[in-house]
Amino acid sequence: MISQLSWKIGGQQGEGVESTDRIFSTALNRLGYYLYGYRHFSSRIKGGHTNNKIRISTAPMRAISDDLDILVAFDQESIDLNAHELRGGGVIVADAKFNPTVPEDVNARLFAVPITSIAEELGTSLMKNMVASGASWALLGLPLEVFNKAVEEEFGRKGPAIVEKNIEAVKRGAEFVLEQAGGPLEDFRLGPADGKQKLFIIGNEAIGLGAIAGGCRLMSAYPITPASEIMEYLIKKLPKFGGTVVQTEDEIAAVTMAIGANYAGVRTMTASAGPGLSLMMEAIGLSGMTEQPLVIVDTQRGGPSTGLPTKQEQSDLNAMVYGTHGEIPKVVIAPASIEDCFYDTIEAFNISEEYQVPVIVMTDLQLSLGKQSCEVFDYSTVEIRRGKLVQDAPAEDNAEQFKRFEFTEDGISPRVLPGVKGGLHHVTGVEHDEVGRPSESAVNRVKMMDKRLNKLNTLQIRDAIRVDAPHESPELLIIGMGSTGGTIDEARERLAADGVTSNHVTIRQIHPFPTAQLAPYIEQAKRVIVVENNATAQLAAQVKLHAGYGDKIKSLLKYDGNPFLPAEVHKACKEMN
Template sequence: MISQLSWKIGGQQGEGVESTDRIFSTALNRLGYYLYGYRHFSSRIKGGHTNNKIRISTSPMRAISDDLDILVAFDQETIDLNVHELRPGGVVVADAKFNPTLPEGVNARLFPVPITAIAEELGTSLMKNMVASGASWALLGLPMEVFNKAVEEEFGRKGPAVVEKNIDAVARGANFVLELAGGPLKEFQLAPADGKQKLFMIGNDAIGLGALAAGCRFMPAYPITPASEIMEYLIKRLPKFGGTVIQTEDEIAAVTMAIGANYGGVRSLTASAGPGLSLMMEAIGLAGMTETPVVIVDTQRGGPSTGLPTKQEQSDLNAMVYGTHGEIPKVVIAPSTIEECFYDMIEAFNIADQYQVPVIVMTDLQLSLGKQSSETLDYNKIVIDRGNIATDLPALEDGKLFKRYELTENGISPRVIPGEKGGLHHVTGVEHDETGRPSESPINRKNMMDKRLNKLNDVHTKLTNAVKVDAPHSEPDLLIIGMGSTGGTIDEARLRLSQDGITTNHATVRLIHPFPANLLAPYVEKAKKVIVIENNATGQLTDQIKLHVGHAAKISSMLKYDGTPFLPSEVHNQCKELK
């Protein structure tokens, strides 16, 4: 028996690739396996090659596999584009309709199955995804009743007749391929899973759930890949808790509505990708000047302009840190796991309220859309902190205003919710005095700038693991630094490097701004060499480290910006060369 296996299905977008993957992986999750998914899809509604890859394991892992065991192909293009990933002895289950062939020299077995023909016999070619998934499930020798249960859950709302037809499609696909192969393939028999209950979700769902748990009750947003699933998740759930989602006319309206709602005391967020973040920049400056909390999620994708809207990249870091005109306090945090997507949203809202600043939660396409196993979330960890909200204020004297922007020792002024008696004040985007009245006094200007910019001095203490470190070695050969979705890939590469006799430590930077130099510096100083792994062309995280930590001479970048995530073998090979 084997401890892990990699499975991929591909075809034209709109052929049912996504639903096949969903049912297949759901059934595996029911058995208790750990899963990590990668979705390659075109930036159009229908047509264009798409594939979904699932890595199945008996133990936790957070990386795409280098190779592939089973490929399910709805067309020849899928074989041609993906066959190079097949390990020797791998399997291709292909629709016999297109007379599939394997390229010369490929060491793999081909099982042509009349996938479309079987589906059409049952009344519709739409069921070919069930035929294909049944065939590949059968080769693994896994219990069919578990798979049928997943089918029932997927199609149950359409009635028992539809469920029965789809289960029949699964059975026919399974029976056909088992006859071809002579039974389940022994070399692909997975060891039993631990059977423990696990969550299985995409990062965007975890972000939406985290926002809900944080007390968010309003989300204005404009749809954009790869952020739309956050909006779609909350559309279904916020109304159950007295909240709502509004689809705005653009991202400018979305962020200004979110700022307005937060000013009114309602926790609100908006979510977008790079192009939308660009449109939000002036309003983010308004939130900084008026010291209004707001949470913004940026799910990074390939840029610039429309770029690669459905592909992986981590190139918005500089935009998030430097994008606004003028200088304002803001916080940029970067979750690196599904669990952190959930917990970090709660901390993002708390930080936004405590420091009265915009907080940008930075994810990337792979983390946002890659479906992964997650440990059960601990709701007892949730703590809501609304910060310095003033209540029970004394009555104002005639002509006096509340000092909403009062100069305080820590720079954080008392905040009032509109309607609070004794809390009357001005709110404006121009420079202002303590009551919010416009002021161009040089002395006032300096005082207000210092007040705003100095209040984030201890923010690194508010985010759990601002720099998450695994450092078993006091003076490692390599310190590997990453952010976002690269963490699992780095960890897997480190296992291979240890087999090569190379010692490594690993740091994931989770607080991007203000940069936690004091937390990262000791590990950079002790390492012989440092390599920074990031999905962009200019080394934006590397530049932040060099700027704030120093030691530029021993810091190198490993950059990938072709639209695909890093593979463990890529990180391993380049780190080995650097050593």
């Protein structure tokens, strides 16, 4: 038996690849396996090659596998583009309709299954994805009844007749390939799963769930890849909690609506990708100047401009830290796992209200859309902190207005909602005094700027850096952010086998930068390698700017639209050592 394997399905977009992957992985999740998925898809509705890859394991892991065990191909292009990933002795399950061939330099077993023909015999070629699923599932020797339950869940809303036909398609595919192969493939039998209950979701769904748990009751947003799933998830779920989602005409309307709703006291968020974040910049400055809470999720993708809207990149860091004109306090946090997406979203709302600042939650496409196993969320840890929100604001003697922007020792002023007795004050995007009246006084300007900029001095989020440092003086310190963490950990296991000692730091508080926490680990290491999906080493620049040690820091960059593989990080780190 083996402890893990990798399965991929490829075909034309709109051909059922996504639904096949969804049912296949759902059934595996029901058996208790750990899963990590990656979607390669085109920026179009239909057509163009697409593939979904799932890594299946008996133990936790958070990275794409370097190689591939089983490839399910709906066309020859899928074989030509993906067969090179197959390990020696790997398997291709292909539709016999296109007379599949295996490239000469690929050592793989081919099972040509009449996938389309079987589906058409059952009434429609649309069921070919179920035929293919049944074939590959049977080769693994997994129980068919578990897969059938996943099929029932997927198609149950369409009626029992449709369910029965799809189950029959699964059965026919399984029977055909088992006869051809002489039974399940013994070298592909997975060891038993641990049986623990797990969630199997994408990061965007975890963000949406975190928003609900964190008290969000309004989302204003405009659709954009790869952020749209947050909005789609909340459209279904928020109304059940008395909330709603408003699809605005553009990102400018989305962010200004969020600021207005937060001013009125409703926890509100918006979500976008790089192009949408650019449009929001002026309004983010408004949030900073008026000290209104604001939560934005930026799901990074390939840029600039439209760029690679369906591909992996981590190139918005500078935009999030420096993008707004003028100088305002803001917070940028970077979840590094599905669990982080949930808990960090809750914390983003708390930080935003406590410090009265915009908070940007920075994810990347792989973390946002890659479906993964994760621990069940612990709702008992959720707390709602609203900071200096004043419920009753009696006016001071002889004071006509509430000091909404009062100079305080910590720089954070009392906040009042519209309509509260005694809470009358001005709100304006120009510089203002303590009650919000416009002011161009030089003395007031300096005091207000200092007040705003200094109020984050005490901020430190939970796990501002996440550290795995078993060595006091390692040869390497590897630094990453976002979805790179699991890949780095696997690379470190291989480095250890090579006799190379390494520590790992994931930076989760991007701004304000956690210099004091990070610097000691840099100082201890002989060399530092910063791993990031961009071309200009934006995270490494932040490390050098704030922590120094530029002479020992090197960058490992990837910006071809694909996530890092463990083998790539291992090889590069070994060469740089």
